[in-house]
Amino acid sequence: MPIGHALSLADVAEKKGKKAIAKTKKPGKYEPGNFILKVKRSTAGLGLFAGEPIPKGKCVIEYTGRQISKEEEYSSKSQYLFEINKNKTIDGSARSNTARYINFSHVPNCEPEIHKGRVFIFSIKNIKAGEELSYDYGKDFYEEHIKPKGCKCPRCLAKAGKNKENN
Ligand SMILES: [Zn+2]
DSSP: OOHHHHHHHHHHHHHHHHHHHHHHSOOOTTSOOOOOEEEEEETTEEEEEESSOBOTTOEEEEEOOEEEOHHHHHHOOOSOEEEEETTEEEEOOSTTOGGGGOEEOSSOSEEEEEETTEEEEEESSOBOTTOBOEEOOOHHHIIIIITTTOOOSHHHHHHHHHHHHHO
16 A cells, blocks of 8 residues: 555544544634523513523623624614724624624623624623523613613612602
């Protein structure tokens, strides 16, 4: 048998071995886990809820969308714009972007993380099955879109409830 041939067979065996390892490796930090998530009615319209417990520190879902130009960003009426950096903004208004259902909260259980120009939502608390997912959209969004209508996050609803009791 020519030496070359013997070597290539060894190569194939090695490659096969590597593939087997790759298949069983743990998912990367920025790979959403296959958590059951449900879109349901919440205190602030529709919301996204955990269908099973989600441990703290897990990549829950990617916030996906179409990349838009700066001009489009200024004229867009979409409330689902996510500014990734100075040059890149995505419009997450497509229904396929399930992460768009995650509501704002002053006491969030998730947090977005930007990685290589993409947005991933991470759990920052242990989340129980049935709990609504939320993150802080940032001050600008809050001032412009949430404050005028009144925040309906658990903390603000509890405060509003107490005020009612006192009146
Ligand atoms: Zn609030």
